[in-house]
Amino acid sequence: MSIPLSWYLLLSVALFCVGLFGVLSRRNAIAILLSVELMLNAVNINLVAFWRYLDPARMAGQAFAVIVFAVAAAEVAVGLALIIAVYRRRKTVVADEIDLMKW
């Protein structure tokens, strides 16, 4: 285990920023959710790396990574159900065109 902690953190930052770019630039709502998954994975890499490097005896990092998994599953289930419900009514999944509540 000769990998410095910073490598994991830098991988996580890069993955988070790629996901952020996707969230900000993609037009398709499903693609935006895909990018959110990348960002959640970046957070999980951080949590598990901190568990391993700082405090392996207490399971704080892994326990919260498991919570993030549950939140990601809930987010995808509700998010995709919303997108499919919108698609049924308005025949579009383009985020720009779902502007019913835009002032």
Next chain:
Amino acid sequence: MTGAQILFLVCAGLILGSAVMVVTARNLMHAAFWLIAALFGVAVVYAILQAGFMAMIQVVIYIGAIAIMFIFADMLTRRDVRESRAQIGRNWPVAVLLGLLILAGLTALILAQPGVGRVAPALPSGLDPVAALGKALVSPDAYVLPFEVASVLLLSALVGAVYLAFLKKQ
């Protein structure tokens, strides 16, 4: 350069390359498959971190459930914005700029912290990470409360998803 470092760098390259393909692929189905590649790379990173349980649930939950749900949602909403129009919005330079700014800022912040060059300590002898995680998730002086909140959240998400999926057409 040890074997673990080479393995980590290969995985990091796989993850970041796949992630870039996820956010730039024109065909959403291809983006979902690239997401599976990225998620698999993250599972390997968990394995390098000796978090075997996390690596397993990464494959089972993320790849087995979440990525498949994305593929289904993509198939249910096709013939819409596939190859006909640009997949990236007009504001992409702003997104690139913001992403690079945050990348540079966080990288500088991380490299300025003391102790980020440390290597992993040996796991305490006699520690079984899976058993310890299981106990931590149900022990009252550890994380039983977040665990129960997560179960309530999953239940409400289940009810919400079923309700949204059964909305009647007007």
